[in-house]
Amino acid sequence: MKNIWRSLQRPIFILAPMDDVTDTVFRQMILTTHKPDLFFTEFTNVDGMLSAEGNHIVKKKLKFDPVEHPIIAQVWGNNPDHFYKSSKIIKDLGFDGIDINLGCPIPDVVKKGCGGGLIGNIKLSTEIVEAALEGSHHMPISVKTRLGIKKIETEDWVQKLLSLPLSAITIHARTVSEMSKGPAHWDEIKKAVEVRNSLKKETLIIGNGDVKKREEGLLRIKETGADGIMIGRGIFHDVYAFATINNKPVEISVERRLELLERHVKLYQKVWAHSKPYANLKKYFKIYINGFDGASLMRVKFMETHNFEEVFSLLKSIRFHTQIIIDKKRTI
Numbered sequence: 329m330k331n332i333w334r335s336l337q338r339p340i341f342i343l344a345p346m347d348d349v350t351d352t353v354f355r356q357m358i359l360t361t362h363k364p365d366l367f368f369t370e371f372t373n374v375d376g377m378l379s380a381e382g383n384h385i386v387k388k389k390l391k392f393d394p395v396e397h398p399i400i401a402q403v404w405g406n407n408p409d410h411f412y413k414s415s416k417i418i419k420d421l422g423f424d425g426i427d428i429n430l431g432c433p434i435p436d437v438v439k440k441g442c443g444g445g446l447i448g449n450i451k452l453s454t455e456i457v458e459a460a461l462e463g464s465h466h467m468p469i470s471v472k473t474r475l476g477i478k479k480i481e482t483e484d485w486v487q488k489l490l491s492l493p494l495s496a497i498t499i500h501a502r503t504v505s506e507m508s509k510g511p512a513h514w515d516e517i518k519k520a521v522e523v524r525n526s527l528k529k530e531t532l533i534i535g536n537g538d539v540k541k542r543e544e545g546l547l548r549i550k551e552t553g554a555d556g557i558m559i560g561r562g563i564f565h566d567v568y569a570f571a572t573i574n575n576k577p578v579e580i581s582v583e584r585r586l587e588l589l590e591r592h593v594k595l596y597q598k599v600w601a602h603s604k605p606y607a608n609l610k611k612y613f614k615i616y617i618n619g620f621d622g623a624s625l626m627r628v629k630f631m632e633t634h635n636f637e638e639v640f641s642l643l644k645s646i647r648f649h650t651q652i653i654i655d656k657k658r659t660i
């Protein structure tokens with residue numbers, strides 16, 4: 329199997345995994361704005377993948393459309409045997425690689441010794457990585473981690489991770505305790521790159537934390553020597569976060585915003601109408617309806633909808649009234 333991490337041109341720009349947000353529908357929407365080099369799924373529990381009760385939940389997280397390639401399945405847990413078995417499933421589903429979450433700061437996850445709770449535990453992390461490698465018949469394996477649990481231990485942790493057969497290490501430049509608070513420590517990404525270089529390893533280092541868009545990511549790469557950048561919340565503020573158009577932010581007209589929102593609703597209806605509640609869709613409205621006069625008032629109207637029919641009829645009425653305003657302006 330070709331190693332996707334090796335075949336991508338650097339710098340590599342990646343849409344971050346964001347649970348309950350970056351599902352197949354949202355990823356396909358980002359394809360219509362500007363395609364990142366690589367997608368990750370939301371994090372998926374390996375125990376759930378193997379249990380009858382959990383399987384219907386995790387199936388949604390692993391759903392993807394072939395247009396989303398290259399795409400990496402992100403998994404979490406702490407039982408190597410479950411990683412072995414779930415990696416076989418991931419391979420059969422046609423993913424391009426497996427990413428192991430070693431950074432999630434959710435207290436329930438950390439307490440169980442999973443996600444960020446695995447930082448520093450190189451023995452169990454090694455068993456997990458080897459199990460994933462074997463179970464998947466040597467798919468590319470990567471990890472997404474943080475700088476430490478309570479205190480920053482970048483050099484020590486990265487050095488240990490570099491002893492594993494990993495294609496890439498994505499580092500969210502905060503500790504587990506910091507959650508998402510305070511600015512990301514980008515100087516630590518530089519240190520991680522230096523450790524990698526001094527050990528002459530080929531493992532790619534991807535930096536993550538607070539990058540809003542591509543231009544900012546390019547500056548971070550210049551400062552740190554990282555091979556790529558992962559952007560998460562930046563996409564909430566700008567659905568064109570991965571685009572570079574003459575170094576200027578992409579201007580999005582209100583009509584284009586409505587068109588994107590309508591496309592998202594239609595795709596959500598097609599993919600999830602029978603398996604996710606309508607209310608789940610509302611979190612996306614702010615992403616499209618923002619950045620213009622009257623956006624917050626318009627958003628309130630969208631938030632008041634209860635089903636697909638109401639949102640389509642609201643879109644129709646907004647377009648009708650916007651047209652009247654445009655026509656009036658033309659006649660003045």
Ligand SMILES: Cc1cc2nc3c(=O)[nH]c(=O)nc-3n(C[C@H](O)[C@H](O)[C@H](O)COP(=O)(O)O)c2cc1C
Nearest residue numbers: 344345346347370371472500537538539559560561
């Ligand atoms: C709503 C939300 C859900 C997230 N879910 C995941 C996840 O499933 N797996 C993961 O590795 N990180 C997850 N993260 C962390 C992001 O991938 C990323 O590391 C973090 O947001 C910092 O990057 P940013 O500043 O570009 O957003 C999540 C973050 C948010 C805001």
